[in-house]
Amino acid sequence: MNATMYLSQKPEATAADILSYEQILDVLPHPILLVRFDGVIIYANQASQAMLEAVVGKDVYQLFPSFSPRIVTDADHSTHLIVSKDGRSFEATPEFVSDGIILLDLRRLLNGPVGTASRDRDELTGLMNRQALLSRMSRTLGQGGACRPIAVHCLDLDRFKMVNDTLGHVVGDLLLKKVAGRLQSACGGGDAIARIGGDEFVILQHDVTDEATAAKLASRIVDIVGRTYVIHSHTINIGVSVGVAIETEASQACNLLRNGELALSEAKTDRGRYCIFQPGMDTCLIQRREIEVDLRRAVALKQFKLNYQPFVDVLTNEVAGFEALLRWEHPAKGFIPPLTFIPVAEETGLITKIGDWVMRTACEEAVSWPGEVIVAVNVSPLQFRAHTLLQTVASALERSGLPAHRLEIEITEGALLDDTEKVVQTLNALRDLGVKISMDDFGTGYSSLSYLQKFPFDKIKIDRSFVAVDSEDSAAILKSIATLGNSLGMAITAEGVETTEQLARVRSERCTHVQGYLTGRPMGANQIPSFFTQLG
Ligand code: C2E
Ligand code: CA
Ligand code: CA
Numbered sequence: 001m002n003a004t005m006y007l008s009q010k011p012e013a014t015a016a017d018i019l020s021y022e023q024i025l026d027v028l029p030h031p032i033l034l035v036r037f038d039g040v041i042i043y044a045n046q047a048s049q050a051m052l053e054a055v056v057g058k059d060v061y062q063l064f065p066s067f068s069p070r071i072v073t074d075a076d077h078s079t080h081l082i083v084s085k086d087g088r089s090f091e092a093t094p095e096f097v098s099d100g101i102i103l104l105d106l107r108r109l110l111n112g113p114v115g116t117a118s119r120d121r122d123e124l125t126g127l128m129n130r131q132a133l134l135s136r137m138s139r140t141l142g143q144g145g146a147c148r149p150i151a152v153h154c155l156d157l158d159r160f161k162m163v164n165d166t167l168g169h170v171v172g173d174l175l176l177k178k179v180a181g182r183l184q185s186a187c188g189g190g191d192a193i194a195r196i197g198g199d200e201f202v203i204l205q206h207d208v209t210d211e212a213t214a215a216k217l218a219s220r221i222v223d224i225v226g227r228t229y230v231i232h233s234h235t236i237n238i239g240v241s242v243g244v245a246i247e248t249e250a251s252q253a254c255n256l257l258r259n260g261e262l263a264l265s266e267a268k269t270d271r272g273r274y275c276i277f278q279p280g281m282d283t284c285l286i287q288r289r290e291i292e293v294d295l296r297r298a299v300a301l302k303q304f305k306l307n308y309q310p311f312v313d314v315l316t317n318e319v320a321g322f323e324a325l326l327r328w329e330h331p332a333k334g335f336i337p338p339l340t341f342i343p344v345a346e347e348t349g350l351i352t353k354i355g356d357w358v359m360r361t362a363c364e365e366a367v368s369w370p371g372e373v374i375v376a377v378n379v380s381p382l383q384f385r386a387h388t389l390l391q392t393v394a395s396a397l398e399r400s401g402l403p404a405h406r407l408e409i410e411i412t413e414g415a416l417l418d419d420t421e422k423v424v425q426t427l428n429a430l431r432d433l434g435v436k437i438s439m440d441d442f443g444t445g446y447s448s449l450s451y452l453q454k455f456p457f458d459k460i461k462i463d464r465s466f467v468a469v470d471s472e473d474s475a476a477i478l479k480s481i482a483t484l485g486n487s488l489g490m491a492i493t494a495e496g497v498e499t500t501e502q503l504a505r506v507r508s509e510r511c512t513h514v515q516g517y518l519t520g521r522p523m524g525a526n527q528i529p530s531f532f533t534q535l536g
Helices: 021-026 046-051 106-111 130-142 160-167 169-186 211-225 253-268 279-298 338-348 351-366 381-385 389-400 420-433 448-454 464-468 472-487 500-508 525-535
Strands: 032-036 041-044 070-073 080-083 089-091 101-105 150-158 192-197 200-205 229-231 234-236 239-247 274-276 304-313 319-330 334-336 374-378 407-411 436-442 459-462 491-495 513-515
Touching: 032 046, 130 150, 130 192, 130 200, 130 253, 150 211, 150 253, 160 169, 160 234, 169 192, 169 200, 169 211, 169 229, 169 234, 200 211, 211 239, 211 274, 239 253, 253 274, 253 279, 279 319, 279 338, 304 351, 304 525, 319 338, 319 351, 319 525, 338 351, 351 374, 351 381, 351 389, 351 407, 374 436, 381 389, 381 420, 389 407, 389 420, 420 436, 436 491, 459 464, 459 472, 464 472, 464 491, 464 500, 472 491, 472 500, 500 513
Parallel strands: 239 274, 319 374, 374 407, 407 436, 436 459, 459 491, 491 513
Antiparallel strands: 032 041, 032 101, 070 080, 080 089, 150 200, 150 239, 192 200, 229 234, 304 319, 304 513, 319 334
């Protein structure tokens, strides 16, 4: 055969212009079938005709009744599982899927499922692996809707990484095996247990009569997995978070797993507990994604601005400074509060870029304020982790010409939670520049007090929850923090002061500054000159 025979005259010819797919498939040595999604075989190439006669037009389900294949397609046409009746399965990654036609290698059908016991199993624990779990789920869910709801429990071990890092992989592996054993003892015989990743497990619970049945298993898991382990004479305590999704109707395995994982991320915010999926979690996640996308553009599109809220010296009644508060005016959604978008900015790492902008802008705007008035800037713990904070602050001061002693940095306990030594180094370097450092939201964290010993803060800001509530407890807390601050020579700001009664209380406890709606609401930079004139 002369190759030039096939040269096409068409300028952008493709193989399909010259050869039909039948011709292409016929020259292949592999036996190939084309099957429509309804199961009808619409084409068999020559290699397959040598193995099986006259299959075109027949139903693939009837032709291979021994394992009665069924084709499951994801919404995005990504995964195609051929599931067999005897419960074993294999993944027929089709070489070719188009317009509802799937290309199958006939040998797979003739030889039966290629999935063997070892391919379905996790080597370490002997539990099912992800693939086996997915096919089990597809089967259960696909059978015209489970007559009884099934529940998916997504598990993630808390502190497993720490065990692995400190005690080594051998202990880590043994721990995973023990966890697997405990899960088996916690579950019923009909439930399927899988390990789908390092320390991630999934349990498929059958015969769930109501939510309470699922909740009961989830809480048993939290309890049993959370009990102490002894491995190689080490006493180990870990926990587990569980996300549960319950399904009553036929649904796709991937959706159910996704819901379970959503519930898991909710459970993980508090660790060592279970959480059942609620439809709202879905929208929450979608909203977060939208915010993330928009946030990426917000700096460039100049959608951010800063508001400034005054803090007042209690003794002199003079404005000592302003705290810069970030504002995002979204073109379509309007004002989005910082407590909504800052966590997203932190999760995505965008906070460093945004934080740089805040620092630069606050210094530039504050330089024109009268006298020694201070600007206080909030700095996220993540900005400390990025290790560029010192550079950001130094260059903001230099570019704006603001003297360092007029800048105050507010940090929360979160900044001191990890790698404390490195953070303290950065704080000292900032202090050397002449910048003041205050501890924000004092009293809301776990160990605020212990951090006061680690670094000599210039100021403590008492969280507004202690100011707002007029109870014996909060009065006592206010008093003790103020006494402590005074004895350490730190300034103390009471936040969220809204009423004259609160102001009187704060004053009597010897706080040095107040900040709140009573003494001034956050305002735009352009309102500051007239604010001073009014005070006049
Ligand atoms: P924060 O640092 O504790 O800031 C004080 C918050 O309390 C501000 O809310 C302020 O408007 C509000 N507030 C002030 N006085 C009163 C009062 O009398 N009553 C009540 N109910 N609230 C009062 P905002 O602006 O919504 O900021 C919330 C949080 O967002 C801030 O809490 C801070 O953690 C964070 N944030 C704001 N701007 C930035 C920023 O530029 N960078 C970073 N990393 N975080 C920021
Ligand atoms: Ca603050
Ligand atoms: Ca605060």
